[in-house]
Amino acid sequence: MLELKNIQKSFDGTPVLKDISIQVNDGEIISILGPSGCGKTTLLNLILGIIKADSGQILYDGEDLTEVSMEKRGFNIVFQDYALFPNLNVYKNITYGLKNRPDISSKEEVEELIDLLGLREHLNKNIEQLSGGQKQRVALARTMVMKPRILLLDEPLSALDGVIKESIKDRIRTIAREYNLTTIIVTHDPEEALTLSDRVLIIEGGMISQYARPESIIHTPKNDFVRKFILNQLEIKRNNIYALFGDQLTVPAAQAV
Ligand SMILES: Nc1ncnc2c1ncn2[C@@H]1O[C@H](COP(=O)(O)OP(=O)(O)OP(=O)(O)O)[C@@H](O)[C@H]1O
Numbered sequence: 167m168l169e170l171k172n173i174q175k176s177f178d179g180t181p182v183l184k185d186i187s188i189q190v191n192d193g194e195i196i197s198i199l200g201p202s203g204c205g206k207t208t209l210l211n212l213i214l215g216i217i218k219a220d221s222g223q224i225l226y227d228g229e230d231l232t233e234v235s236m237e238k239r240g241f242n243i244v245f246q247d248y249a250l251f252p253n254l255n256v257y258k259n260i261t262y263g264l265k266n267r268p269d270i271s272s273k274e275e276v277e278e279l280i281d282l283l284g285l286r287e288h289l290n291k292n293i294e295q296l297s298g299g300q301k302q303r304v305a306l307a308r309t310m311v312m313k314p315r316i317l318l319l320d321e322p323l324s325a326l327d328g329v330i331k332e333s334i335k336d337r338i339r340t341i342a343r344e345y346n347l348t349t350i351i352v353t354h355d356p357e358e359a360l361t362l363s364d365r366v367l368i369i370e371g372g373m374i375s376q377y378a379r380p381e382s383i384i385h386t387p388k389n390d391f392v393r394k395f396i397l398n399q400l401e402i403k404r405n406n407i408y409a410l411f412g413d414q415l416t417v418p419a420a421q422a423v
Pocket residue numbers: 177178182200201202203204205206207208209354
């Protein structure tokens with residue numbers, strides 16, 4: 167279990183995270199959701215160990231990691247821009263991290279991940295020959311071969327369009343379940359957070375606005391911010407579609423019944 171206790175972080179005297187305490191169970195998928203600038207990436211970076219909290223503690227299975235370096239925490243991140251090596255093919259990108267630590271994943275385990283992420287037909291391709299969704303899957307595979315104790319994903323779906331987005335969501339869910347891997351995802355999209363995660367951490371003004379299962383957020387939003395910011399966004403999207411295509415949308419649905 168990952169535990170954050172009373173995490174505080176300021177930049178140049180301005181508080182960004184004021185008092186964040188959460189527990190994340192093994193194998194859970196958690197989304198960190200909130201408006202631009204609310205501190206989502208900062209929290210992800212604190213968990214990863216790129217930056218240090220001003221105060222508070224980070225524990226994993228009871229072990230205090232607050233002062234432990236990023237390398238020794240054993241968490242791993244997939245960055246928003248995937249950060250793949252353009253001069254290496256897909257297979258070499260996936261296995262890059264194993265060059266210095268070949269004992270981490272066996273050949274069979276690498277092969278299993280390649281199949282799980284549907285990358286077999288792309289192994290010899292260069293990175294520039296791939297679509298956004300394919301790059302995302304390579305980035306996931308490259309991170310997974312290193313067997314992270316926690317998988318961190320920074321806006322993993324933001325550069326992808328509808329159908330591809332759904333497919334990557336499925337892959338993330340499959341990986342989390344198959345490997346019982348705790349997965350923490352940063353997103354600014356309520357729909358993404360609510361449909362992908364076991365629990366959603368909503369941050370506002372450096373504080374936790376609500377940390378709950380999607381159904382609780384929908385049915386019992388804890389405060390006005392959750393109601394207005396999160397649920398209104400979903401309502402606006404829905405209304406925009408219905409305002410434009412309401413008539414057309416109801417016809418096929420009625421026929422299908
Ligand atoms: N290294 C830094 N130095 C100074 N200020 C920073 C630094 N990193 C982040 N900030 C500030 O902290 C605040 C939170 O930034 P953060 O990137 O965590 O927000 P976010 O919720 O991920 O935003 P977005 O959704 O726009 O990516 C912002 O006001 C940002 O300008």
